[in-house]
Amino acid sequence: MDKPFIKLFHTPNAAYFLDVNKDVILPISESSFQYLKAVVSDEGNGFNMPEELADLKSQGYLTNESAVKRVEHSYSPNLEIFLQRKLPQITLQVTQNCNFRCSYCIYSGPTHSRQRAHSNKRMSWQTAKGAVDFLWNHSVDNSQVNIGFYGGEPLLQFPLIKNVVDYSESRFFGKELTFAMTTNGTLLTEEIIYFLQDHNFSLVISLDGPKEIHDKYRVFADGRGTFEAVTKKIELIKRVAPDYFKMLKISMVIDPINNFDCTNSFYLGASELRELHLLPSFVDYSYEDRATTFSDEYIWRHEYQLFLAILSKFKRFPDKDLSPIARAFITRATTEFARLAKGAALQESDIPSGPCIPGQMRLLVDVSGRLFPCERVSELSTAMCLGSIRDGFDIGKAYSILNAAELIQSECCRCWCFRYCMQCAKTADNESGELSAATKLKHCKESQASAYNKIFRFLMFSELPFFYSKQIKAGQKYEL
Numbered sequence: 001m002d003k004p005f006i007k008l009f010h011t012p013n014a015a016y017f018l019d020v021n022k023d024v025i026l027p028i029s030e031s032s033f034q035y036l037k038a039v040v041s042d043e044g045n046g047f048n049m050p051e052e053l054a055d056l057k058s059q060g061y062l063t064n065e066s067a068v069k070r071v072e073h074s075y076s077p078n079l080e081i082f083l084q085r086k087l088p089q090i091t092l093q094v095t096q097n098c099n100f101r102c103s104y105c106i107y108s109g110p111t112h113s114r115q116r117a118h119s120n121k122r123m124s125w126q127t128a129k130g131a132v133d134f135l136w137n138h139s140v141d142n143s144q145v146n147i148g149f150y151g152g153e154p155l156l157q158f159p160l161i162k163n164v165v166d167y168s169e170s171r172f173f174g175k176e177l178t179f180a181m182t183t184n185g186t187l188l189t190e191e192i193i194y195f196l197q198d199h200n201f202s203l204v205i206s207l208d209g210p211k212e213i214h215d216k217y218r219v220f221a222d223g224r225g226t227f228e229a230v231t232k233k234i235e236l237i238k239r240v241a242p243d244y245f246k247m248l249k250i251s252m253v254i255d256p257i258n259n260f261d262c263t264n265s266f267y268l269g270a271s272e273l274r275e276l277h278l279l280p281s282f283v284d285y286s287y288e289d290r291a292t293t294f295s296d297e298y299i300w301r302h303e304y305q306l307f308l309a310i311l312s313k314f315k316r317f318p319d320k321d322l323s324p325i326a327r328a329f330i331t332r333a334t335t336e337f338a339r340l341a342k343g344a345a346l347q348e349s350d351i352p353s354g355p356c357i358p359g360q361m362r363l364l365v366d367v368s369g370r371l372f373p374c375e376r377v378s379e380l381s382t383a384m385c386l387g388s389i390r391d392g393f394d395i396g397k398a399y400s401i402l403n404a405a406e407l408i409q410s411e412c413c414r415c416w417c418f419r420y421c422m423q424c425a426k427t428a429d430n431e432s433g434e435l436s437a438a439t440k441l442k443h444c445k446e447s448q449a450s451a452y453n454k455i456f457r458f459l460m461f462s463e464l465p466f467f468y469s470k471q472i473k474a475g476q477k478y479e480l
Contacts, residue, residue, distance in 0.1 A: 001039055001057075002064040003039055003042070004064050005020045005063060005065065005414075005416070006036065006040070006416070007020065007416040007417070008033065008040065009452075009459060011456065011459050011463060014463065015027070015028050015032070015033035016028060016459060017033075017036060018416065018455065019061050019062065020066070020346065021063055021066065021067045022060070022346075023419050024061075025340070025343075025455065025458075026061070031050050032050045032052050032053050035047055035050055066346065066413045066414055066418075067346040067347065067348060067350075068346050068349075069349070070348065070409075071349075071405045071412055071413065072351060073351040073357075073403055074347075074349070074350075074351070075357055075402070076399060076402060079402060082360045083359050083395070083398060084138055084393070085139075086138075086142055086360060087145075087359070087360060088142050088144065088145060088146065088360075088361075089135075089145060089148065090132075090134070090148070090364075091147075091149070091180075091364045091365065091374075091375055092123060092128060092147065092149055092150065092164065093151065093152070093364060093365060094122065094123045094128070094149055094154050094161060094367070095122040095152040095154065095156050095367065096121040096151070096152050096367055097118055097119065097156055098118050098152040098184075098221075099153055099184070099187070100184050100186075100221065101118075101220070101221050102217055103216075104217055104253060104255070104284075107152070114378055114380065115380060116378075116379045118152065122156075122157055122367055123157065123365075123367045125160060127367070127369045128160055128163070129164075130369060131365040131369065131389050132164060132171055133389075134365070135147070136171055139175075143176060144177075144178075145172060145177055146177075146178045147164065147165075147168055147177070147178075147179050147180070148179070149164075149179070149180070150182070150364065153183060154181055154182075155181075155187035155188070156187065161181075162195065165195075165199050169199075178200050178202065179199055179201045180203075181201055181202070183206075184230065185205040185206070185207075185233040185234065186226060186233060188236065188237070193237055193240055197244040203247070203248055204248075204249040204250070204279065205233070205234060205249075205251065206218065206250075206251045206252075206253070207230055208252055209252065209262070209263035209267070210262060210263065210266040212262070213258055213262060213263055214226070214230070215227050217255065218230075234248070234273075245272075246276075248277075249277045250273060250279065252278060252279065252280045252281070252325070253281055254282050254325075255282075255283045256282060256294040256302070257293050257295050257298065258298070259298075260297075260305070263325065264326075267324040268323065277328075278324050278325065278328045280328050280329065291446070302325075302326075305323040305326035306326050306330060306333075306457075308322060308323070309326040309329070309330035310461055310464065312327075314465070333454070333457060333458075336454055337458050337461055337462075340454070340458045341458075341462075350418070351403065352412055352418050352423065353419050353421050354405075354423040355405070355423075358386060358398045358402055358425070359373055359398055361373075361374075363386075366379055368388075370388050371386040371387045371388055371393065372384055372385060373386060373401060373425070377426050377429065378429060378431055380431055381433075382433045383397070383400075383431075383433055383435050384425070384426075385397070386398055386401075400435060401435075404424070404427075404440065407428055407436070407440055408440055408441055415448070417452070421447050421451065422450055423440065427440050427443040
């Protein structure tokens with residue numbers, strides 16, 4: 001048997017293989033698993049193929065060649081149409097300044113040399129108005145549009161934000177218009193809170209956990225901790241606008257060298273926070289060319305809480321005692337599970353699953369009116385600049401960003417996690433002015449590890465009703 005284009009998985013209960021071309025995960029017997037394991041490791045000569053695998057091969061599974069012959073996004077021919085007519089939102093970088101100096105922030109400190117630093121640059125009314133007009137002119141086919149505000153700390157420019165909102169509401173009459181803002185919260189006042197509530201703002205406030213962890217990273221420009229200032233403003237929202245408070249989202253950046261239980265107990269114990277929508281994410285040190293470090297203790301405590309979150313889905317653990325952090329992660333994973341269960345066979349012309357449509361999915365307008373795919377890319381990189389509100393989109397640049405996987409086409413076509421890759425063009429950007437194949441390849445192992453873990457969790461989740469049906473049925477009769 002030629003080496004098939006597959007990836008093997010083995011849980012404590014069962015064996016599987018992912019047929020990469022068909023994007024289907026199939027359960028197999030232990031003997032079939034051992035046979036395929038020998039084949040993919042080039043030790044399979046002399047073994048007889050199990051009948052189960054012979055039957056699957058006759059049905060078109062276990063082929064050895066990738067179905068993908070050319071790496072190109074299916075939207076590529078229509079990219080210009082999407083950018084010219086279907087923009088759903090823009091994010092305005094109203095200032096590059098901030099009253100915080102968070103240690104992990106890509107704009108703070110000299111260690112983040114691959115990204116701009118905080119500065120006193122701010123967006124003018126002329127640029128802001130031009131950005132709103134740009135969205136109007138490029139959202140012809142959209143009935144819904146969103147305008148976000150970004151910094152730095154956007155509330156340093158609250159008068160400009162008010163002007164943008166007033167102008168946008170008159171400009172977009174007839175469309176459903178919403179606004180969004182992520183803020184550190186310390187500049188909120190009753191006036192600002194009522195304004196945000198009255199104008200349909202989706203509000204996200206950053207809070208990384210208890211005081212000892214939050215203040216370790218999130219400090220004022222003079223070095224003072226910010227925990228008390230942030231929590232007082234959250235309490236203010238609850239007091240003056242209780243209905244709006246229920247819609248508040250909390251962004252929590254997790255450094256996984258810290259004690260998971262410490263952060264978890266804070267959100268479990270803070271009754272005013274535990275019911276809010278939590279947005280947890282791990283700290284990103286990619287602009288320092290180093291990986292995020294996960295302590296062994298953090299991993300096992302986090303995994304244990306995820307396990308409890310899965311059990312709660314089957315009434316085997318009380319939801320009231322569930323970690324809000326684990327709940328947020330498992331809610332996100334549930335969406336991924338649905339995608340894993342559906343499958344999407346590889347096509348002759350295809351693209352790894354990581355990239356979004358640059359500028360169409362998200363679009364950042366910086367203080368000077370330059371366009372970038374999103375706020376996560378480097379503003380120092382000419383390779384990431386999509387044009388400007390004055391000159392319009394550079395379609396060629398957008399095409400290169402959308403199809404960054406072309407740089408490593410041969411490797412991508414033969415990669416088992418083609419459908420599960422999370423790399424976008426950012427991982428190919430080395431700030432040289434051109435996207436780099438060597439830079440992109442450095443991120444492949446991390447992407448593969450992430451894909452493997454997602455699929456493994458999906459399999460474990462899928463096994464629960466089958467292997468533990470008696471326990472689940474028993475658990476549904478009572479709350480622990």
